[in-house]
Structures are given as structure tokens and as C-alpha cells.
Amino acid sequence: xxxxxxIVETHALAIGYRSSGTVRTVAEDLNLQLRPGSLVCLxxxxxxxxxxxxxxxxxxxxxxxxxxxxDERPLQTLKPVExxxxxxxxxxxxxxxxxxxxxxxxxxxxxxxxDWLGSLTRDDHSKIAQSIEQTGIAPLLDRHMHQLSDGERxxxxxARALAQDTPLILLDEPTAHLDLPNxxxxxxxxxxxxxxxxxxxxxxxxxxDLALQTADxxxxxxxxxxxxxxLPEDLVLNGAFEATFARSGFAFDRATGxxxxxxxxxxxxxxxxxPDKPLFWARRALQREGYGISRYRDVDCVVRVSEAENGxxxxxxxxxxxxxxxxxxxxxxxxxxxxxxxxEF
Amino acid sequence: MIYNxxxxxxxxxxxxxxxxxxxCLDIMLGSVAIPFKEVFxxxxxxxxxxxxxLFIIEKIRLPKAITAILAGCGLSVSGLQxxxxxxxxxxxxSELGITAGAGLGVAAVMLAGGSSASMYAISQLGIxxxxxxxGMASLGSAGVLALILLIAGRIRDNVILLIVGVMIGTITxxxxxxxxxxxxPEQLQEYIMWMFGSLGGVTGYHLYVLSGVVTxxxxxxxxxxxxxxxxxxxxxxARSMGLSVGRTRLLIMLSTSLLTGSITAFCGPIGFVGIxxxxxxxxxxxxxxxxxxxxxxCLTGTVLLLxxxxxxxxxxxxxxxxxxxxxxxxxxPVVIWIIIRRNNIRTSFS
Numbered sequence: 001x002x003x004x005x006x007i008v009e010t011h012a013l014a015i016g017y018r019s020s021g022t023v024r025t026v027a028e029d030l031n032l033q034l035r036p037g038s039l040v041c042l043x044x045x046x047x048x049x050x051x052x053x054x055x056x057x058x059x060x061x062x063x064x065x066x067x068x069x070x071d072e073r074p075l076q077t078l079k080p081v082e083x084x085x086x087x088x089x090x091x092x093x094x095x096x097x098x099x100x101x102x103x104x105x106x107x108x109x110x111x112x113x114x115d116w117l118g119s120l121t122r123d124d125h126s127k128i129a130q131s132i133e134q135t136g137i138a139p140l141l142d143r144h145m146h147q148l149s150d151g152e153r154x155x156x157x158x159a160r161a162l163a164q165d166t167p168l169i170l171l172d173e174p175t176a177h178l179d180l181p182n183x184x185x186x187x188x189x190x191x192x193x194x195x196x197x198x199x200x201x202x203x204x205x206x207x208x209d210l211a212l213q214t215a216d217x218x219x220x221x222x223x224x225x226x227x228x229x230x231l232p233e234d235l236v237l238n239g240a241f242e243a244t245f246a247r248s249g250f251a252f253d254r255a256t257g258x259x260x261x262x263x264x265x266x267x268x269x270x271x272x273x274x275p276d277k278p279l280f281w282a283r284r285a286l287q288r289e290g291y292g293i294s295r296y297r298d299v300d301c302v303v304r305v306s307e308a309e310n311g312x313x314x315x316x317x318x319x320x321x322x323x324x325x326x327x328x329x330x331x332x333x334x335x336x337x338x339x340x341x342x343x344e345f
Numbered sequence: 346m347i348y349n350x351x352x353x354x355x356x357x358x359x360x361x362x363x364x365x366x367x368x369c370l371d372i373m374l375g376s377v378a379i380p381f382k383e384v385f386x387x388x389x390x391x392x393x394x395x396x397x398x399l400f401i402i403e404k405i406r407l408p409k410a411i412t413a414i415l416a417g418c419g420l421s422v423s424g425l426q427x428x429x430x431x432x433x434x435x436x437x438x439s440e441l442g443i444t445a446g447a448g449l450g451v452a453a454v455m456l457a458g459g460s461s462a463s464m465y466a467i468s469q470l471g472i473x474x475x476x477x478x479x480g481m482a483s484l485g486s487a488g489v490l491a492l493i494l495l496i497a498g499r500i501r502d503n504v505i506l507l508i509v510g511v512m513i514g515t516i517t518x519x520x521x522x523x524x525x526x527x528x529x530p531e532q533l534q535e536y537i538m539w540m541f542g543s544l545g546g547v548t549g550y551h552l553y554v555l556s557g558v559v560t561x562x563x564x565x566x567x568x569x570x571x572x573x574x575x576x577x578x579x580x581x582x583a584r585s586m587g588l589s590v591g592r593t594r595l596l597i598m599l600s601t602s603l604l605t606g607s608i609t610a611f612c613g614p615i616g617f618v619g620i621x622x623x624x625x626x627x628x629x630x631x632x633x634x635x636x637x638x639x640x641x642x643c644l645t646g647t648v649l650l651l652x653x654x655x656x657x658x659x660x661x662x663x664x665x666x667x668x669x670x671x672x673x674x675x676x677x678p679v680v681i682w683i684i685i686r687r688n689n690i691r692t693s694f695s
Contacts, residue, residue, distance in 0.1 A: 060581060084587030093579045099633035100577060111575050112587040118571035118636060164586065 005072070007086075007168050007200045008034040008057065013066035015049065015056045025064060026052045027225035034202055036167060039194040041211035042204040044221030045245060050204040053221070054172050057202070058089055071167065084112035088164035090157045090171040095145055102148065102156045103141040106132060109163030131162035134193060151182035158189070162197075171203035175210070183207060187214045208245070212236070212257055220244040260287055268339045269294040274305035278312050285328045291335060301338060303331065353630060353637065360644040364414075367651035371410045372402060374660040405545065408552050410651065412544040416612050417622075417650030418643040419559045419604040422566050424619030425626075425642050426597050429573045429635070431497055434683060435507050437620030438605040441493050442514030443486045444616070445521075447609035448540075450485030452521045454478050455536050456528045475554045475611075483606030489513055490598050542613035542669030544654055551611060558607040563643065565600035569593060570635035577633055615669055617676020622646045624683055649675070 014028035026049035034040055044050050055061040057068060059075055068075040070086050078086070088109070095105070109131070110124045120128070132138055135155050140148060148156065154174055161169050171190070175183040187207070191214045194201045202219075205211055211218060212232045220228040220240055228240045235241045242252040251260050270286060271294045272279055282305050283293055302317045314331050316323040318338050325331045372384050379398050386393060388407070393399040420438060427436040427443075438444045454477060493510055500506050525533055547555055572593040575583040584590055608615070626638060626645045653671040 058585060060584060079587075080584065080589050081587035084585060087585070089582065089585040091579075091581055091585075093581055095578055099627055099631065101632075104632070104634055105578070108574060108578060108586065111571065114571065116568065116571060118574060 004035045004037070006033040006035050007071055008032070008202075009069045009072075010057075011067045011069075013056070013068060014064040015052050015061075016064050017052075018062075018064065023064060025225070027221070027227065028065070030066070030227055032219065032227065032229065034168065034200045036200050037194055037198040038200060038216040039191050039214060040200070040202045040217045040219060041215040042202060042219045042221060043206075043208060043211055043244065044204075045223060048221040048223050049225070050221055051172060053227075054170055054202075054204055058087060058170050059083055081112050084164065084166075086166050087168045087170065088161035088166040090154070090161050090169070090174055092172050092176060095153065095157070099144060101142055101144050102137060102152075102159075105145060105156055106137075106141075106159045106163050109160040109165075112164065127165055128163050131159045134162055134197075135159040135189065150177045151179070151186070154178065154182075154186060155189075158186075162193070166199070168200045168202070171201070173204055173206070175205055175207050183210060187211075190214070208259065209257075212241075268292060268335075269299040269301070270335070271295075271297050271299050271302045272305065273297075273302070274314075275307060278305040278307055278314075281312075282314065282328060282331060285332055286335070289332055289335065291339075301335075353632075356629060357641065357644065360641070360648060364644055364647045364651065367648055367655065368410055368414070371413065371651050371655050372406045374655055375401075375406060375658045376663050376665075377401060378660070404548065408548045409545045409654065411552060412547045412555065412612060413650045413654045414647045415555055415559045416544060416608045416615060417618065417646035417648070418563060419608045419646075420615060420618040421622035421626075421642045421646030421649075422563055422639055423601040423604040424621075425623040425635070425638060426566055426569070426573065426601050427619070428623055429576055430594065430597050431493075431506065432576075432579070433506060434624070435620065435680070436510075437617070438486070438601070438609075439514075439614060439616040440507065440620055441510035442489050442512075442517055443493075443601065443605050444609050444614040445514040445517035446485040446487075446489030447482040447606045448485070448614055449517050449521055450481035450483070450606065451478060451539065451610055452524050452536065453485075454481050455539070456524045456532055475551045478610045479554065479558055479607045482610035483602045485517075486606040486609070487598060487602035489517060490602055494594065494598070539613045540669075541667035542615045542672075544612055544650075544668055545665075547611045555607055555611055558603055562600045562604035562607070563639075565596060565603070567639050569596050569600065570639055572596070573635040574633075613667075613669060616673045617680065618646065618650060618672050621676040621679035622649060624679065625649075 010030050010032045012028075013030040013032070014025055015030070016023060016025040016027070018024075030053075042050050042053065052061070056063050059078075063075075070078065070083070075083070106128055107120060107124075110120060110128065111118065113124060114120060132141065135158055137152070137155050137159050140152055140156060145153060145156070154177075158171075158174070161171075174190070175186055178186060187210045190201050190203065193199060194216070215232055217229060218232050218235050218241075220235060222228070222244050228235060228244070230240070232241075236254055236257060242254070245252065245259070252258075253260055269292045272283055272286075282303065286293060300318065304315045304317075306313045308326065310326060312327055314325050316325065316331070316334060323334055325334055369381065369384065372388070373379055373381055377398075379402065383393055383395075383398055384402065387399055387402045391403075393402075423443075424437040427438065427441065428434060430436075431441075492513060493506070496509050497506055500509070525536065528536075572583070572588055575586050575588045576593070580590055583593075605619075622645050623638070623642055626642045627633065629645070630637060630641055632638065650672075653668060653675060657666050657668050657671045659666065
């Protein structure tokens with residue numbers, strides 16, 4: 001990974017806003033690198049400065065200090081047309097051009113390459129066809145932008161960015177406004193594109209789960225203005241991931257790579273064992289109810305789950321007595337009986 | 346509905362035929378009806394049995410029809426550019442006060458110049474006079490446009506921008522009113538006649554000057570069609586596709602001010618053409634691509650303004666009503682239709 005020349009490199013970059021004499025620095029001393037063929041997710045809580053960084057890297061906003069090099073040339077020395085051939089954007093801006101159809105929007109991606117009238121050459125047409133194929137938007141081409149769903153529109157905008165044929169694509173929250181299947185599809189598409197086209201793709205997102213699964217590298221933006229970079233797995237294991245999103249009532253489980261919204265409400269500890277599938281769902285239900293899941297067997301309550309004909313079976317051993325339940329609901333109701341004396345509920 | 350290129354070519358041909366037919370009709374009809382055969386003979390050979398007919402056609406109706414075409418093309422194309430630039434379906438030269446700005450320029454020439462510069466006098470001024478009035482009117486439009494552009498940079502809400510535009514128009518008109526208040530009655534009468542709008546006052550040199558300026562403005566607009574297309578996706582996207590937004594804005598401003606300024610200077614403020622025709626054209630063609638839209642808007646603008654001019658003549662009568670009244674009567678319902686059809690006008694742009 002390290003031997004590939006970075007397409008974007010920043011040295012001691014400071015980002016923020018400058019207005020009428022006052023300077024508000026969002027983050028400083030950023031030394032970042034983005035390499036071809038990698039999908040990088042920029043994560044951070046709201047207000048951490050993700051958009052500011054994206055806007056600065058894309059040249060829409062000047063840097064406060066430091067340097068951004070794109071393809072080994074300083075960003076500010078690139079002419080607008082040259083920059084447009086290196087870097088394309090997918091933004092959260094509303095596209096109000098309702099009368100444009102998807103085909104015309106994708107074709108607009110060729111703007112940096114066409115003549116003064118915007119005539120498309122054979123090469124332009126083949127690039128457009130290629131990006132349509134890569135994003136699978138062929139069925140949408142004759143529809144107008146206002147007739148498309150959010151997910152479809154986002155894919156058209158991605159196709160437009162691909163048609164711009166740049167080694168670098170920046171996407172600002174491409175999964176916002178999308179439902180879960182569309183979010184997953186978008187991330188998978190970006191992952192495949194990074195691999196297949198050797199483009200460098202940087203996206204900001206709030207989808208921690210999806211980012212952990214698909215990103216080749218994470219940029220974690222801490223509210224204090226620092227950015228940690230690295231492999232998702234490393235950042236999880238060294239605690240950086242947790243630190244970035246530290247918030248009360250919200251715990252990160254390093255073992256599963258998920259955030260648990262529910263913190264144990266009482267001292268009740270339950271040990272769970274059994275096959276993965278029933279175990280996973282039983283744990284979820286018990287955590288939601290506020291029970292602590294113990295790693296050790298020496299607790300009052302041991303639950304052995306298994307798969308049965310109707311999906312779920314559990315044997316509960318509580319104070320040396322055996323109980324059997326046939327659904328997760330029944331398991332939880334049994335727990336309420338056992339632990340009611342704790343007076344926590 | 347899906348429109349293909351073939352349908353579009355047919356629409357162009359149809360509009361072209363319609364424009365030609367209306368052009369002939371506009372020349373034939375009026376207080377005196379002249380048969381088509383004679384019209385054809387006069388236009389092609391420049392001869393006729395009746396010297397009165399020859400005079401009417403060569404000196405009155407032909408210039409008036411050509412002015413109608415110039416005004417139709419110019420106003421609607423400047424409206425189209427403004428709608429894209431401001432991403433606002435209700436933008437147009439008269440709606441955002443650009444015409445009022447031109448009016449201020451005209452008032453500066455007519456009212457401040459003393460009685461020697463009244464409209465009658467201007468028509469005697471020859472080329473330098475027409476340049477003066479076009480220059481002042483264009484300067485007036487450019488001033489208002491620049492002001493609105495400055496405000497548009499801070500305000501994203503379409504409706505608020507529109508209200509600001511109306512207010513700036515009102516301020517401009519008030520300044521003109523103050524001027525009028527302190528002017529001589531003869532000057533006032535000329536100015537008020539100009540306010541009604543007329544396609545008939547442009548003859549001789551003025552017609553050449555107007556044709557030249559409008560053609561220049563239209564060519565500028567056509568040259569920015571690629572930039573206008575990129576701007577459809579919004580400024581950020583346009584910039585990311587290599588567009589220098591500042592230069593593009595300047596170019597669009599130049600074209601819009603030239604078109605609106607020159608036409609308003611000679612024909613008076615003609616309302617609703619600039620806002621209504623781009624919408625009619627877009628819904629006819631089903632596209633926002635400016636490379637197609639600009640020529641098509643010219644054709645629709647021509648057709649509509651010739652039609653308005655024919656109606657304004659009230660064929661068969663001796664009366665002529667001001668063109669501004671006809672365009673408003675036809676245009677205002679279109680604007681209402683746009684608002685009703687798109688109740689999400691606050692943020693959307695068609």
C-alpha cells in the first residue's frame with residue numbers, strides 16, 4: 001500500500017473559516033495521504049469539521065495554512081479545468097434542474113473536456129457509456145431528475161462524477177437520505193469502483209458500521225481537531241474509534257465492532273452459550289432489556305440457546321433450576337421473573 | 346413524457362413555419378389590410394402599384410415586425426439566462442427590476458437631458474443618440490443586476506430574492522418618479538408614452554443599432570450555453586467541473602444587460618415575455634439543455650411577440666393598444682400557471 005504514490009497529500013494543513021479579520025480554525029496540522037485504488041471513509045460526529053475538510057480538499061474553500069498537493073502539484077496552482085480533470089465531486093446539494101434527464105446529467109460530467117459549445121466526441125460518449133455501465137443506471141437514463149428516488153439520483157450523480165474521469169472522487173455524505181438497502185448498495189458500489197478503476201475515493205459518512213466493513217482506511221475526525229488515520233481494524237483495536245465517538249449512554253463493543261445503545265441498567269449478569277445465530281439475537285434482546293452479558297460462566301444465570309424448528313430454543317439454569325423457553329420473548333419474560341427482586345425495574 | 350431528437354427537430358420546423366406565417370400576417374394586418382400577394386411583391390422586389398402600401402410596409406410594418414422579432418428573442422433569452430443564473434423559476438428582466446434599471450437609464454437621458462432629448466428628439470438624433478440611450482439603459486440594467494447578484498450570494502431562498510428584486514424595482518421606479526415630478530409636462534408625456542411600450546418607434550439607423558446589439562447579446566448567450574448547462578447543477582458542481590463562476594456570471598450579466606437594456610431603451614418596458622417564454626419553451630421541448638433551449642426560446646419568443654403585436658393592432662380597427670398591455674394580459678396567466686403547477690416553487694427550479 002505504501003509504495004503507491006498518493007494522489008492527494010497534505011502537509012501541515014489547517015482548515016477553517018476566515019471572515020472579517022477573525023479566524024476560526026476547525027482543524028490544523030493535518031498530514032493526510034490518499035492513495036489510488038483505496039476507499040477512505042472520513043468519520044466524525046456532527047460539527048467535527050468533515051464538510052470543511054471535504055470543501056478544502058476539493059478547492060471550494062481556501063486552506064488557512066499548509067499545503068494540499070494533488071497529483072504532486074499544489075492545489076492552488078491548478079487551473080479550474082485542470083483541477084476538474086483530477087478531482088470530481090458528489091455533493092449533498094439539491095439538484096433542482098428538474099427538466100434535465102439522467103443522461104444529460106451524466107453527460108455534464110464531460111464538461112472539463114468538451115469544446116466551447118459542449119459538443120460530445122466519440123471518446124466522450126464512450127466514457128459516458130462506461131460510467132453508466134459501472135453504476136448500473138441504464139434503466140434510468142430517460143427519466144427526469146425529479147422523477148428519480150433519492151437512491152437513484154445519488155447513483156446518477158456518482159455516474160456523472162465517474163464520467164468526469166478523474167483519479168480522485170470526493171463524496172460528501174453519499175449515503176445520507178438513503179434507506180438501508182440503498183446505503184449498502186452505494187457503499188458496495190464505491191468499494192468495487194475503488195478496486196476496479198484504481199481511483200482514490202474519499203467519502204464522509206455517518207455510517208460507522210458500513211464504513212468499518214468497506215473502507216480500506218478510515219480518517220477519524222475528533223472534535224478537538226485532530227485526525228487519526230489507519231486501517232479500520234487497527235483503529236478499533238487501539239481504541240481510537242471509541243474515543244472519536246465517546247458519548248455517555250453509548251458504548252462501543254470492540255469485540256463485535258458495534259455500538260450498543262443500551263447500557264446495563266442493573267447488576268443482573270447472564271452468561272450466554274450456544275450457536276452464533278440464536279446467540280446473537282438473544283444477546284441483542286437481553287441487552288435492550290438492560291441485562292449485562294457476562295464473559296464468564298460463574299454467574300447466577302446461564303442460558304444455553306439453540307436452534308429449533310420454530311427458530312429458537314433456550315435452556316435457562318437459574319439457581320440450579322432448569323427452565324425451558326421456546327421464544328426470545330419467553331426468555332425475556334422469564335428473566336423478568338428471576339430478577340424482579342433486584343428492584344431495578 | 347420522453348422526447349427524442351426527432352420530435353425536437355419537428356418542433357423546431359413547426360415553430361419556424363409558425364414564426365414565418367405570423368411575420369407575414371403581422372405585415373399584412375393593421376388599420377389597412379394589404380393582400381399577401383402585394384406584401385410578397387413589396388418585400389421581394391420593393392415595388393408596388395400603391396405608393397401608400399409601399400410606404401406603410403417599408404417604413405412602418407417591416408421595421409415593426411423586425412423589432413418584434415428582436416424584442417421576442419432578446420427578452421426571452423435574457424429571461425432564460427437569469428432563471429438559470431439565479432436558479433429561480435420566477436426570475437425575469439421585469440420581475441427582478443432589471444427593466445426598471447434600464448428605465449432609470451432612459452429617464453436619465455430623456456428627463457435630465459432637457460426637452461431636447463425627448464423621445465421625439467431622440468428619434469432624430471441618429472446613431473450617436475441611439476448609442477447613448479442604449480448605453481445608459483444597459484448600464485442601468487447592469488447596475489440593478491449586479492446588486493441583485495450580490496444579494497443572491499447571501500440569500501438562498503427563491504421567494505425572498507424575488508421580493509428583494511421587486512423592492513429594488515420599486516426603489517428604481519421611485520427615483521424615476523422623483524425625476525418625473527420635477528420635469529416639464531412635455532417631457533413627461535414622452536416618457537409616459539415610452540412606458541407603455543411600443544415596437545413601432547424603431548426605424549432607420551436605430552433598427553440597425555438595435556439589431557446589432559441584440560445579435561451580439563444573443564451570440565454571447567449562445568456562447569455561454571455550456572456554462573449555463575453546468576450551472577444547472579448548482580455553483581459548487583459547476584466549479585468542480587472547471588467552470589470559473591465569476592467569469593461566467595460576468596458574461597451572463599453582460600449579455601442580459603445588453604439585451605434588456607437595448608430593447609427596453611427602444612421599445613419601453615415590455616413585461617412578462619422574459620419570464621413566461623422560457624417556461625413555455627422548456628415545457629414544449631422537455632429539456633433544460635441550453636444549446637437547444639436558446640435557439641428554441643428565440644423561436645418561441647418571436648412567435649409570441651409577433652402574435653402580441655398582431656393583437657395590439659386590433660386588425661380592422663383604427664386603434665392600436667400598447668404592446669405592454671397585450672404581453673401582460675397573455676404573460677401574467679402563464680406566471681400564475683407556473684406557480685399553481687409547481688407549488689414547491691420556494692426551492693425548486695424547472
